Structure formats: structure tokens, C-alpha cells
Amino acid sequence: LLNKTAFRDKICAAMPAKPQQDKADALLFLDLDNFKLINDTFGHIKGDEALLAASEVLTRIFRNADAVGRFGGDEFGVFVRGITRSALKERAEALLSELHSFIEQDGQTVEITTSIGIYQFDGTESSYDVALHRADNAQYVAKQAGKNCYRFYDELPEAWTDDTHEAKKRNTEGQAQ
Numbered sequence: 001l002l003n004k005t006a007f008r009d010k011i012c013a014a015m016p017a018k019p020q021q022d023k024a025d026a027l028l029f030l031d032l033d034n035f036k037l038i039n040d041t042f043g044h045i046k047g048d049e050a051l052l053a054a055s056e057v058l059t060r061i062f063r064n065a066d067a068v069g070r071f072g073g074d075e076f077g078v079f080v081r082g083i084t085r086s087a088l089k090e091r092a093e094a095l096l097s098e099l100h101s102f103i104e105q106d107g108q109t110v111e112i113t114t115s116i117g118i119y120q121f122d123g124t125e126s127s128y129d130v131a132l133h134r135a136d137n138a139q140y141v142a143k144q145a146g147k148n149c150y151r152f153y154d155e156l157p158e159a160w161t162d163d164t165h166e167a168k169k170r171n172t173e174g175q176a177q
Contacts, residue, residue, distance in 0.1 A: 001055055001076070007069030011079050012128050014066065017121035025121040026088055028078040029135035030058075030095070033113040033147040035074035042105050050103065050112060057098045061091055077135075085120065085152075092116050092150040100148065113148035115139055120154065 002010065017025035032054060039047040051074065058068050058076055067079040080088075099114040117139025125131040134153040142151040 001059070002067055002069035004069060004071045007067050007071070007077055007079070008128055010067040010069075011131070014079070014081060015125075015128065015131075016123070017081075017125075018123050019121065020082065022084050023082040024085075025079070025081045026083050027119045027121070027131050027135045028080075028088075028092070029117045029119075029132065029139045030076045030078070031115050031139055031143065032074035032099070033115055033143070034110055035112070037110050038103055038112065041108055041110055042103060046103060046105070050101075053101070054099055054114075057095065061094050061098065077132075088118055088120070088152075092118065096148060096150065115142040115147050116150035117142055118150055118152045120152070122154070 011027070014025065032050065035047065035050065038050055051070075054074075054076065055068075055070065058078060062068055062078050062080060065078050065080045067077070069077045071077055095114060095116060099112065101112050103110045103112065117135045117137065119125075119131055119135040119138060121131060125134065138151045138153040138156060141156055142149050145151065
């Protein structure tokens with residue numbers, strides 16, 4: 001997997017990304033649900049095993065992806081060029097299924113799921129940072145929806161589609177209340 005910087009460089013080299021008929025480039029931002037609980041319950045070795053397993057699933061499902069990277073902790077990104085929305089849905093469903101697991105040890109069990117945010121480049125993104133912010137917002141909404149699901153950026157409520165830092169701050173503060 002690429003690290004955060006190499007992942008960014010790969011996408012920046014592909015921009016600007018313009019949709020072509022029913023295909024567009026896409027950025028997926030994933031977060032493993034309950035990952036901290038794995039480390040806290042079983043230790044970092046089990047956490048590392050969970051990260052390795054997630055990495056293997058990502059590279060298998062997106063073997064033709066232009067970039068698969070780990071952002072740190074339990075966050076991953078995938079960049080795919082020229083993919084249809086239906087193919088994205090199929091792959092997101094496969095990720096939800098294959099990343100759903102249970103880690104058991106000494107009578108304790110932790111369930112692992114994933115929350116996925118998907119941004120399909122539409123030509124309005126001015127930079128990598130804007131595209132990542134959009135995918136991250138979609139992932140956050142997926143978490144707020146109960147985890148173990150995916151959300152497309154273009155289906156989010158309007159409050160989540162403002163690209164400014166202040167809007168994200170407002171959204172975060174609003175969710176904390």
C-alpha cells in the first residue's frame with residue numbers, strides 16, 4: 001500500500017479528473033469501525049493483524065486500482081480511474097462483506113466493520129484536498145448512519161457538501177452536541 005504522501009502524489013498526477021459518459025474517477029475513504037477497541041482489548045499485535053487483513057482485502061477487491069493507500073491508524077484510501085457508479089456500489093458492498101469480521105480471544109469478542117465515503121470526481125473539485133475532504137465527509141456521514149455502510153458524497157445533506165474549513169468545523173461541532 002502507498003503511504004499518505006505517495007497516495008496524494010498519485011492522485012495529483014491524475015488531476016484534473018473529468019467524467020467520461022457514465023464513468024468517472026473515484027476516491028474512497030475508509031475507516032475500520034471499532035479498531036481502537038481491538039488494540040485496547042487484545043493489544044497492538046492483534047490490531048496489526050486486522051490492518052494487514054484489511055490491506056489484503058483492499059488490494060484484492062481493487063487489484064486494478066490506480067492507488068490503494070493507508071493514511072495511518074485505521075484509515076485507508078482507494079483511487080480508481082474511470083469506474084461506473086454501479087461498479088463502485090458492487091465493490092463497496094464487497095468491502096463491507098469482506099471486512100466484516102470478529103476477533104476473539106480469551107472469551108472476548110470485538111466486531112470489525114468499516115465505514116466508507118465515496119467521492120466521484122465531477123470536475124468541480126479544485127484540488128486533491130477538496131476531493132479528499134468530500135470523501136472524508138461522506139465517510140463521516142456513513143459512521144453517523146450506524147457504521148458498516150457507505151455513502152456517496154453527492155447524496156449527502158447540503159450541510160455536509162460545503163468545502164470550507166469552517167463548514168467542517170460547524171458540522172463537527174453540531175454532531176458533538
